[in-house]
Amino acid sequence: MNQDLGTVVTAMITDENDKAYFVQKSGVTYRLDKSETPEALEIGDTVRGFLYESMNKEKRMTTILPKSQVGHFGWGVVTNVRKDLGVFVDIGLSDKEMVVSLDELSEIKSLWPKKGDQLMISLRVDEKDRIWGELADEHVFRSLARIPKDEEEWKNKEITGIVYRLKMVGTFMLTEDYYIGFIHPTEREVEPRLGETVTGRVIGVSPHGMLNVSLKPRAHEALEEDAQMILTLLQQSPTNSLPYYDKSDPEEIRNYFGISKAQFKRAVGRLMKEKLAYQEDGFTKLRKK
Structure with missing residues (x-):
């Protein structure tokens, strides 16, 4: 096995042509494009670079060092x-x-x-x-992570991060400023995929030094979604009305709208407050401008 691949080494230039130098390390020759060297080099000079094998199976050196290497994340x-x-x-x-x-x-x-x-x-x-x-692995992320201190400082704060681990107990993410966030299955509508960037809000700080995060909308945001749904249904109705109001049967409301009666009343209340709808004769109706 070639133990130099995937690492940064210093190698000697043994040959060149118009476009490239050829360097040797441990008896293996690698191509280094001259476009990557800011100044002219000569045979016998040494150069530092990252060794790899290209998609075309050509052994290459590059002086543009990737952060991901053997032993480096x-x-x-x-x-x-x-x-x-x-x-x-x-x-x-x-x-x-x-x-x-x-x-x-x-x-x-x-x-x-x-x-x-x-x-x-x-x-x-x-x-x-x-x-x-x-x-x-988890050890790497833990070594990178910062520890949140003041819980009150974090409460309801919006954070964005990258999902790095999926487990039955929940989803782990690393925030932009290197805090670990944990998303319990009850705090998400859909399980995020590995590598996905997600945005949520902090609902607490765990004793393990992680931020507890919710991906669910706040209550007022959920209300807005319900209100928007009802408004859309009113606009699409041929009569601009729906046969449901505050005293309608809860099961009928859930079967039609997919939300509870309490959610329905709050949503309609928001529409009425915004003067977008009103209730009359057992109907919720669109208020026309």
Whole structure:
């Protein structure tokens, strides 16, 4: 196995042509494009760079060092997904993307990353000299994370982060400023996928040094959604009215609107406050301008 692949080394220039230098490390020759060196080099000079094998199986050196290396973790962007192989991640190389094997991903393929999502990976080289992306584990994220202190400072604060771990107990995310957030299954409508960027609000700070996060809308935001739904139904009705009002049967309201009677009353109340609707003769009606 070539232990230099996926690492940063210093190697000696042994040859050159019009477009590239050729450097040697541990008896193996690598191509280094001259466009990457700010000044002319000569045979016998040494140069520092990252060693890898391109998609065309050409051994290359680059002086543009990726953050993801063997033993070093960095964020990469998902560029493609293959259900039979895994996901391809761009770590900054012009002619090579790293594959995170399906063996490291969830058995539920709907939770796999999509194009544009981000993963924190390091690199590993197998016995056939193939370079793979390797997901950062919990220890890595814990070592990066900051500890939130004042709970009151965080309460109801909106935060954005990247999902890095999926477990039965919930979803873990790393915020933009390196705090770990935990999303309990009861605090989400849909389970986020690995690598997805999500925005939620802090509902507490756990004793384990994590932010407890909810992806559900606040009560007033949910009310707005209900009110908008009822307004849309009123606008689409041929009579601009619906045969439901504050005293309608709760089950009838739930069967028709999919919400509780209390939600219905709050939503209609909001529409009436905004002078968008009114109730009359057992109907909720659209107030025309």
